[in-house]
Amino acid sequence: MAAETLLWLIPLPPLAAFILITLVTGKKKALSHSLAIVGAGSSWLMSLFVFIKAVTRPNLAENPMAASINWLPTGETALRIGVQLDNLSAVVLFFVAWTILMIFIYSVGYHNYGHPAGERDVPGLPPHGADVKDVHGHTHRVPSVEPMYARFFGFLSLFAFAMYLLVVCDNLLLLYTGWEIMGLCSYLLIGFWYGKDSAKKAAMKAFMTTRIGDVFMLLGIVFLYTQAGTLNYREIFGNAALMHALAVNPAGFLGLSQAGAIGLLLFIGTIGKSAQFPLHVWLPDAMEGPTPVSAMIHAATMVSAGVYLAIRIFPLLTAGWEPGDVGTPAMIVVGAVGAFTALFAATIAVAQNDIKRVLAYSTISQLGYMIAAIGVGAYTAAIFHLVTHAFFKALLFLGSGSVIHGVEHGVMHSGEHVDPQDMLNMGGLRKKMPVTFWTFLIGGLALSGFPVITAGFWSKDEILSGAFHSGQIVIFVTLALAALLTAFYTMRQITLTFLGQPRTEAARHAQETPWTMTLPLLILSIFAVAAGWSGIPEHFPLIGGWLPNWFEHFTGAMLGHEGEAPAFSAVPLLVSVIVSLAGLTLGWLVYRGVKIAVDPLKKTLGRLHGLLQHKYYFDELYTFLFIKPAIWVSEVFTSRWMDRVVIDGILHAIARAFLWLGKLVRQGFDVPVVNAGGDAIASGFKKGGAALQPMQSGRVQQYMVVMITVVMVFTAILLAILKLV
Amino acid sequence: MIPLSWYLILSAALVCVGVFGVISRRNAIAMLLGVELILNAVNINLLAFWRYKDVSHVTGQVFTIMVITAAAAEVAVGLAIFIAVYRNKRTIAAEDVADLKG
Numbered sequence: 001m002a003a004e005t006l007l008w009l010i011p012l013p014p015l016a017a018f019i020l021i022t023l024v025t026g027k028k029k030a031l032s033h034s035l036a037i038v039g040a041g042s043s044w045l046m047s048l049f050v051f052i053k054a055v056t057r058p059n060l061a062e063n064p065m066a067a068s069i070n071w072l073p074t075g076e077t078a079l080r081i082g083v084q085l086d087n088l089s090a091v092v093l094f095f096v097a098w099t100i101l102m103i104f105i106y107s108v109g110y111h112n113y114g115h116p117a118g119e120r121d122v123p124g125l126p127p128h129g130a131d132v133k134d135v136h137g138h139t140h141r142v143p144s145v146e147p148m149y150a151r152f153f154g155f156l157s158l159f160a161f162a163m164y165l166l167v168v169c170d171n172l173l174l175l176y177t178g179w180e181i182m183g184l185c186s187y188l189l190i191g192f193w194y195g196k197d198s199a200k201k202a203a204m205k206a207f208m209t210t211r212i213g214d215v216f217m218l219l220g221i222v223f224l225y226t227q228a229g230t231l232n233y234r235e236i237f238g239n240a241a242l243m244h245a246l247a248v249n250p251a252g253f254l255g256l257s258q259a260g261a262i263g264l265l266l267f268i269g270t271i272g273k274s275a276q277f278p279l280h281v282w283l284p285d286a287m288e289g290p291t292p293v294s295a296m297i298h299a300a301t302m303v304s305a306g307v308y309l310a311i312r313i314f315p316l317l318t319a320g321w322e323p324g325d326v327g328t329p330a331m332i333v334v335g336a337v338g339a340f341t342a343l344f345a346a347t348i349a350v351a352q353n354d355i356k357r358v359l360a361y362s363t364i365s366q367l368g369y370m371i372a373a374i375g376v377g378a379y380t381a382a383i384f385h386l387v388t389h390a391f392f393k394a395l396l397f398l399g400s401g402s403v404i405h406g407v408e409h410g411v412m413h414s415g416e417h418v419d420p421q422d423m424l425n426m427g428g429l430r431k432k433m434p435v436t437f438w439t440f441l442i443g444g445l446a447l448s449g450f451p452v453i454t455a456g457f458w459s460k461d462e463i464l465s466g467a468f469h470s471g472q473i474v475i476f477v478t479l480a481l482a483a484l485l486t487a488f489y490t491m492r493q494i495t496l497t498f499l500g501q502p503r504t505e506a507a508r509h510a511q512e513t514p515w516t517m518t519l520p521l522l523i524l525s526i527f528a529v530a531a532g533w534s535g536i537p538e539h540f541p542l543i544g545g546w547l548p549n550w551f552e553h554f555t556g557a558m559l560g561h562e563g564e565a566p567a568f569s570a571v572p573l574l575v576s577v578i579v580s581l582a583g584l585t586l587g588w589l590v591y592r593g594v595k596i597a598v599d600p601l602k603k604t605l606g607r608l609h610g611l612l613q614h615k616y617y618f619d620e621l622y623t624f625l626f627i628k629p630a631i632w633v634s635e636v637f638t639s640r641w642m643d644r645v646v647i648d649g650i651l652h653a654i655a656r657a658f659l660w661l662g663k664l665v666r667q668g669f670d671v672p673v674v675n676a677g678g679d680a681i682a683s684g685f686k687k688g689g690a691a692l693q694p695m696q697s698g699r700v701q702q703y704m705v706v707m708i709t710v711v712m713v714f715t716a717i718l719l720a721i722l723k724l725v
Numbered sequence: 726m727i728p729l730s731w732y733l734i735l736s737a738a739l740v741c742v743g744v745f746g747v748i749s750r751r752n753a754i755a756m757l758l759g760v761e762l763i764l765n766a767v768n769i770n771l772l773a774f775w776r777y778k779d780v781s782h783v784t785g786q787v788f789t790i791m792v793i794t795a796a797a798a799e800v801a802v803g804l805a806i807f808i809a810v811y812r813n814k815r816t817i818a819a820e821d822v823a824d825l826k827g
Contacts, residue, residue, distance in 0.1 A: 701747065
């Protein structure tokens with residue numbers, strides 16, 4: 001089968017799985033998860049096949065796999081629906097396929113498949129656990145299966161469909177479609193346990209915050225369409241005359257070129273989806289959803305889609321820019337947002353105690369890294385970090401889910417009332433959960449950029465190097481500081497969770513999770529290390545050149561020119577190694593001896609720690625700035641004043657006026673004229689009838705006499721008239 | 726030849742007898758007889774005018790035959806009604822059959 005045909009088919013199995021699970025197999029747990037995994041598996045298989053085809057195809061950048069058909073006729077032209085696989089979507093497809101399949105498998109174990117149903121479990125709340133009796137008659141508390149098991153896999157499949165669609169499509173409109181379906185799935189899955197108030201609120205928050213970005217993104221798409229007349233990537237970015245016109249023509253506001261304005265509008269979509277400052281607030285709260293959701297949607301795929309878009313529109317953002325110049329205004333904005341978010345989120349992550357929230361802020365921070373890379377023009381570095389990050393962050397999230405699962409088991413055993421997600425309640429889990437520990441360690445080291453062996457080091461090093469060579473020293477320093485903090489909070493997390501001694505009974509009785517959860521961890525940990533080897537710079541001391549820098553050549557070809565690697569400089573490399581090792585060491589030194597559930601930094605940092613713990617009070621600020629006024633406007637202005645006073649008042653006045661008019665018409669016309677007239681006609685006929693009634697005597701002969709008399713009278717009259725004439 | 730006026734006088738006399746009969750008799754059959762007299766008076770008129778005015782056309786005779794036919798039909802229907810009335814009421818006095826009076 002042609003690879004183009006396969007491209008069309010890639011998104012469809014999960015969609016079929018979603019429809020079948022929703023309509024048919026909703027009651028059957030095993031069948032539902034089998035369908036979902038088979039769906040994700042077939043997409044995975046096809047993705048790998050086309051990935052290999054794409055990699056071995058010569059000149060993929062100029063000649064991508066593509067196919068399209070007319071979709072919506074719009075006057076003379078038609079919006080086309082199509083698929084395309086170029087270098088960028090090939091590598092994205094690769095990590096998307098792997099992470100999605102791993103997370104599908106992981107979800108089976110995460111939702112306690114095979115466990116009994118809990119007696120207190122209700123749909124909309126996480127399972128409480130069930131009591132079982134063993135052969136000796138002892139009662140054990142064990143985890144219970146998720147009540148809405150099939151529904152979860154249905155949503156997950158729909159999400160997978162949208163993500164695949166987004167990756168293989170060849171135009172912005174289809175990308176936007178996938179983008180919005182993912183937004184919906186994100187909403188549904190964050191609010192999966194809708195019985196929890198916090199989950200409900202988090203779902204709404206995520207949906208509405210990303211919607212802000214999406215509106216601007218739609219504006220950008222419309223703007224682009226009015227200028228280019230098409231939304232197809234190749235037709236826009238491959239059209240040199242068009243790109244030149246967009247770069248030169250002013251947009252008419254803020255001194256931006258059209259390309260810059262469109263790029264920034266689309267980039268606001270990225271800010272929403274990839275949770276960049278100032279729309280970052282939804283992602284940490286999104287951790288209310290089940291952990292596989294956090295791993296898949298809010299770490300590996302959906303938030304990556306934002307960066308994917310930013311990379312896609314790289315030619316727009318950088319229109320008119322030559323490597324080595326100062327960036328375009330759009331690039332400066334993108335770089336500033338990215339770098340600021342990277343550092344800002346990293347500082348918050350330092351003070352969070354919830355294991356998943358640390359990772360959430362870490363995700364924001366790492367996405368900021370990629371955005372900053374785009375801002376400094378380090379195109380391949382951004383893609384590289386996108387890929388490696390997806391692997392190790394999915395690994396870390398799944399690892400944290402595994403940890404929470406293990407600790408929950410311990411909580412059920414010990415009966416304590418402790419938060420199973422709070423790292424301060426953990427400690428010493430390395431012996432209880434060895435597989436989780438080692439894989440988490442690998443993921444953590446990759447995240448902190450542990451030199452040479454981990455994937456994160458190579459991609460992060462490339463970004464730092466890109467920032468250094470672009471001349472944007474502020475961005476470089478910011479990113480280096482962020483890297484230091486990243487290493488620090490990662491080590492803090494590992495130390496608090498796995499090292500030392502257990503701080504609670506629950507941690508003491510934690511248990512390793514089933515193979516469905518650990519197998520994905522193992523597979524992802526391989527990628528978390530090996531994904532980096534595809535992009536080792538050739539100028540790297542000692543080992544550079546052993547392996548070809550495949551990644552750089554492959555994705556760099558997208559820009560049309562062979563990305564010539566900047567001259568090697570020791571500064572970014574040394575910085576990268578030093579911040580990573582220093583952060584890790586600091587993290588270990590500070591947290592190795594924590595015996596009680598109190599963060600030692602709290603004392604050292606004092607009020608700053610509180611500021612960080614409360615996320616710079618951004619939630620409170622937004623509540624004060626936007627939500628409170630919105631509620632005030634809707635309650636006081638719209639409801640109480642506008643609706644009840646003005647609109648109701650007008651309606652009541654109209655009603656009263658018509659009531660008065662009606663009364664007038666009734667008294668002046670209806671009663672005296674219509675009613676009385678009608679009555680008079682009726683009574684007149686009645687009286688006339690009564691008067692004439694005696695005429696009908698019932699005697700035929702009497703009638704006859706009358707008749708003859710009348711005839712005679714008329715004859716006489718007639719004769720008289722005739723005689724007169 | 727007998728002048729036309731004689732026939733007309735005869736027919737007027739017959740009409741008067743018939744009208745008197747219809748008006749004065751209680752018995753419905755007698756009323757029907759009166760009606761027949763009136764019709765026959767008409768017939769005499771028709772024939773007399775035909776004979777004295779325009780012999781070449783047979784309109785007068787044809788009309789008379791039409792009238793006789795109609796009269797026969799009228800009598801047949803009338804008698805049938807009277808028989809039905811008699812079966813129900815045991816009388817055929819016209820003034821007693823006034824059920825439709827309002």
